[in-house]
Amino acid sequence: MKVFHGRADGAMSERRGETFSGTVWADPVMPATSGVTINTVFFAPGGRTYWHTHEQGQVLQVTAGKGWICLDGEEPQEIRQGDIVFIGPNERHWHGASAGSYMVHIATSIGKGTWQEEVAERDYPSGTAR
Template sequence: MHITRNRPDSRRGPAEHFTGTVWLDELAAPPPPSRLRMFSVHFAPGARTAWHRHPHGQVLHVTEGEGLVQRESGPVEAIRAGDTVWIEPGEAHWHGAGPRTFMTHLAVVEAAEDGTTADWGALAGADTYPNCC
């Protein structure tokens, strides 16, 4: 067993992967052979990810606020505190805050054998949300 009492500083989400103000807190990155990664991601109103995919899928658990998630060719879905989203391996998607509120979620992924956790795409259309929340 290992208890982590100190973690890395919060860091801004990189502009090539996020639009708007996003902060990332790494919560867990156990040593090999584990490939688990867990982050707390804080989105300002209207902020979101670029389109992306995860090699082994992703679990999102919303801890506060309201947000949006969409998979390729699917509708934009509202998500709220307490909701959990399972994103299939290789499924193109984006997620972020709704237009009027902050949103924080836990993001859990398993890295691929080469250490990558996501394949990132474009931010096209990142500033347009339907008024769904």
């Protein structure tokens, strides 16, 4: 058993950049332990991940705001506070805030993640999530 205590006083959030578009910040909740990583992620309006996959899947719990989740070959789907999303093993996808709202989610990633290219502007919904 391992206990991961909440954020220590004075701990800094991590600005994400290389595999994210826009302004995105993360607070690690649990470092990689037995192939599982948990992060709380804040996306400013329009902020989003690049295309990526997770070896054994990913679970997103949206805790605030509105955003989008998109599987390759499908239309983006709106997600909002209270939603839970399960992305299956090796499903190519991206997720992030809508253009008119921030979004915060807790991301539980299982297995190795593989980052790919930036989401093209034509593939990101330009309107705000309803």
